[in-house]
Amino acid sequence: PGWKQVNINGFGDRNSRIDTSSSPVATQVPQAAGIAFAAKLRGLDEVVVVTLGEGSTAQGDFHEGLNWAGIHKLPLITLVQNNQYAISVPVEKQMPVANVADRGDAYGMPGVMYDGNDVFESYNVACEAVLRARRGEGPTLLEAKTYRPTPHSSDDDDRTYRSRQEVEMWKKRDPLLRFEAALRSRGLLTDELAERILARCVARVDDAVEYAQRAPYPRPEDALQPVFG
Amino acid sequence: MPIKTNIEALRETMAAEMRRDPRIIITGEDVGPRGGVFRATEGLYAEFGPGRVIDSPLAELSIVGVGIGMALNGLRPICEIQFADFIHPAFNQIVNEAARIRYRSNGQFHVPLVIRAPYGGGISGGLYHSQSVEAFFAHVPGLYVVAPSTPYDTAGLLRSALRSQDPVLFLEHKKLYRSLRGEVPDEDYLVPIGQAAVARPGDDLTIIAYGLMFHESLKAAEKLAQEGVSVEVIDLRTLAPLDKSTILASVKKTGKVLIVYEDNLTGGLGAEVAALIAQEAFEYLDGPITRLAGPDVPVMPFSHPMQDFFLPNAEKIAAAARTLAAY
Numbered sequence: 001p002g003w004k005q006v007n008i009n010g011f012g013d014r015n016s017r018i019d020t021s022s023s024p025v026a027t028q029v030p031q032a033a034g035i036a037f038a039a040k041l042r043g044l045d046e047v048v049v050v051t052l053g054e055g056s057t058a059q060g061d062f063h064e065g066l067n068w069a070g071i072h073k074l075p076l077i078t079l080v081q082n083n084q085y086a087i088s089v090p091v092e093k094q095m096p097v098a099n100v101a102d103r104g105d106a107y108g109m110p111g112v113m114y115d116g117n118d119v120f121e122s123y124n125v126a127c128e129a130v131l132r133a134r135r136g137e138g139p140t141l142l143e144a145k146t147y148r149p150t151p152h153s154s155d156d157d158d159r160t161y162r163s164r165q166e167v168e169m170w171k172k173r174d175p176l177l178r179f180e181a182a183l184r185s186r187g188l189l190t191d192e193l194a195e196r197i198l199a200r201c202v203a204r205v206d207d208a209v210e211y212a213q214r215a216p217y218p219r220p221e222d223a224l225q226p227v228f229g
Numbered sequence: 230m231p232i233k234t235n236i237e238a239l240r241e242t243m244a245a246e247m248r249r250d251p252r253i254i255i256t257g258e259d260v261g262p263r264g265g266v267f268r269a270t271e272g273l274y275a276e277f278g279p280g281r282v283i284d285s286p287l288a289e290l291s292i293v294g295v296g297i298g299m300a301l302n303g304l305r306p307i308c309e310i311q312f313a314d315f316i317h318p319a320f321n322q323i324v325n326e327a328a329r330i331r332y333r334s335n336g337q338f339h340v341p342l343v344i345r346a347p348y349g350g351g352i353s354g355g356l357y358h359s360q361s362v363e364a365f366f367a368h369v370p371g372l373y374v375v376a377p378s379t380p381y382d383t384a385g386l387l388r389s390a391l392r393s394q395d396p397v398l399f400l401e402h403k404k405l406y407r408s409l410r411g412e413v414p415d416e417d418y419l420v421p422i423g424q425a426a427v428a429r430p431g432d433d434l435t436i437i438a439y440g441l442m443f444h445e446s447l448k449a450a451e452k453l454a455q456e457g458v459s460v461e462v463i464d465l466r467t468l469a470p471l472d473k474s475t476i477l478a479s480v481k482k483t484g485k486v487l488i489v490y491e492d493n494l495t496g497g498l499g500a501e502v503a504a505l506i507a508q509e510a511f512e513y514l515d516g517p518i519t520r521l522a523g524p525d526v527p528v529m530p531f532s533h534p535m536q537d538f539f540l541p542n543a544e545k546i547a548a549a550a551r552t553l554a555a556y
Contacts, residue, residue, distance in 0.1 A: 012334050019301060020334035024325050030291040031326065034298020034306075041254065041280055042303060060318070064291035071286065226336040227370050229394035 025056035029065030029078065036074035036139075047133040051079045054143075055086025057100050066141065070107035073138030077129045080141070081116060083148040088161040101143040109139045116144025117175040120182070149174065233413045236406040238380035239269050242387045243307065245417075247277055250305060253391060256283040257292055257309025257345075266311055267347060267406055293319040293344060297327050300342045305391060313348035313400065314360040327396040328371035342396045343387075347403040348376075349441055350491060351540055354403070355531035361492035361523075366398050367469035367501070373422050374469040376400040378443045380411040382466055385420025393422065400468075402440040409444065425472035427479065431461035434554050435479045436546065437502055438489040439465040446489055448543035449550055458554045468498055476502060477510050484515035485553050491540055494522040516556035521549045 012020030019035070021028055032050035039046035056062060057080060069076045080100045084091045097103065104111025110132075114125050122144060129140035147170035151158040158167070183189035233241070247253045255270055261284035264271030274282040285292045289310055296308040310316045316323075323344065331339045350359035367374045375390065375397060377383040383401070390397040428443070429450055438446040443464045450460035461479050465472065480486045486506055488499035503518045521541050523529065529539050 012337060014334075014337045020330055020338050022325055022329070022333065024321055027294065027322060027326050030294025030322070031298035031301065033291070034295035034300075035302040036298070037295060038299040038302035038304045041299075046302075060290060061294060061322075064286070064288045065294065067286055067288070068291055068295050226331055228373075229331060229336075229339050 026052055026059035026061035026065075028052065029059075029062050030068065031065075032078070033065045033068040033074055033076055036069065036076040037072060040072070040074055045134070047075045047077065047130050049077045049079060051081065053086065054080055054082040054084070054091055054100050055089070055094055057103070058086075058094055066103075066107040066109070066139070069139040070109050073136070075133035075136075076139040077126070077133060078139065078141050079126075080143045081146055082143050083146050085148055085152075085162070087152045087156065088158070090161075099143055101141060104141040107139075107141070109141055111141040111143065113143045113145060116146035117173045117178060119175055119179040122175075146175075147173070230412040230414055232410045233380045234407050234410050235377075235380050235383050235401065236267060236269060238383040238411075238413050239387065239401065240271060240273070241413075242384040243270070244273060244276065246388060246391045247273070247281065250391070252303060252305045253307065254281045254283060254299065254304055255307045255309065256285045256296060257307075258285055258287055258311045260284060260309050265309060267403065269309070269345070269401075288318070289315050290318040290322055293322040293327065293342075296342050296344070297322060297330070297340055300340045300396075301330075301338060305341050305343075307343045307345060307391070310344060310346040312354075312358050312360075312403075313346040313362045314357045316344075316346055316362055319344075320365070323366065323372065323396070323398070324369050328369045330371075331395065332371055339394050340396050341394050343390045343393075343399055344396065345399045345401060347401045347406070349400075349402040349404060350529045350536060351404040351441060353531065353533065353536065354529075356528040359529040359536075361490070361497075363398075363400055363468050364492055364497050364500075367498055369469070371395065372469065373397040373467065374400065375422060375467045376402070376439045377420070377466055378402065378405060378440050378464055379409075380413045382420050382426070382464075384413050385418055386422065386466065388417070389419045389422050392419075397422070400440070404441050405444070420466070423467050423470055423472055425466055425475040426464045427461060427475065428464045429460065429462040431459040431483065433459045433483060434485040434487065434550055435461045435463060435483045436487045436489060436550060437463045437465060437476060437479075437499075439468065439498075440491070442489045442491055442541060442546075445541065445543045446546050449546035452543065452547045453550055453554070456551070458550070460550060465498075465502075471502065471505065473505060473509070476505065480506050480510045481513040484513055485556065486514075487519045487521060487546070487550050487553055489521045489541055489546055489549075491523050493525050494520060495525050497522050516553050519549060519553050521546060 032048050036048040099113050101111030101113040114121050149171050260270040261274045292308050296306040299306045327340045375386050377386045436446040446462050450462050453460050488502050490497050490499045499520045
């Protein structure tokens, strides 16, 4: 079957419980509230996570979705990755408050700001949000302060809107490097283990590339389906 | 057989379907204890409770957006948009999301969602309580658009919509809610999505319409019958996808067609019907494909004489049909 959702759209997968996504930003937020609402109405033990960037929080969809989640105390975690740029527009031109998390009050939910480049802290705040949702206490707004170390896309030239010094500073805060250093300092990671992990990752990517290159193109006429069920 | 108004057929069918299928929930503005501004959901909150009849915030984008999420997670929501005039904030959720989710996910996900919206004019609703929105949405594959005009079809099409695996925009002409009555069988019958009805057979000319204009066209056909002109009247019932075979069969029989709709003329649903006939029944035509519709002004005015000027009615339809019949 032709993979219609590929290109810059999301990679939804029902078996992995990952919803399909689109390119207009923040449309997923009210939908996630609806998924969480259905879980609550059906009495299912489910927690829904929806992600977006800080740029997308300017959309009305973000406000409306969180409004529903707050009113009905839905098991919804809204994770905003604040990488400080909406393509080229810096965060201070996107919103009048310093933090997305500050908006939690407006929706009757905790807004939690944290270092999104710290793997341990990310894990801890996510666990607390999941536990809160499972206790029936409702939604949480998480704001991961982070950075986009590369241009927005292969067509973007970020030298037109941010300094090299800023980019270099943030590259040193790369969460992978920090996590690796933390594991090494605790004696949990050795050179040998690091090499094995890297080799395994490279092999998985190579396999995936090979699989994709060998795969046949879809039949052109499959573009006509599926419209209705 | 029981005789009901459209609003009764609507309300009783929703209630019966909710008894049949516990996945069906209703959300929208004032749908709860108030029972909706048109009373479409009256009594449903009392019967089904706050877990199935859910008052929404005053925000159409999320009435549909939340409904999509509910549909993705095992429910069958009915989302009520209080007036079709207010559906526009939800356009992105309907068009870019609900209608495209099946296709873009290659069939992994689908959205069984019914969006109900009262539309149309003639009730002195003014600029923002009279609009016809069908043409925007009939353009979008992946979305069914239906517009029943009789109590029988309202019940039958609503049942089909609530059993569909894909989103349905269910347009209800608000002037027809209580202005007419019709037979509605008690049994669990379906009117399939995608089938027009030849409501009045005739030989000389075909009138194609839907909603309020269908009833005005019937009155016009009656007038013309007294003048010796036999008019066939088709009620489209489903606006997307169009029932091409019923349309083409009628036009091939009569050779003349008048398409009537109250939306603005340009780019309205009748334009697509006209294009279809021009392309696929050209050799059968004995006169120009004719459209009678609202003028191309931004919205229907409030002033009574202006509203009446805007709307086609039986007299105007009869006049247009007379001219065409004499062609």
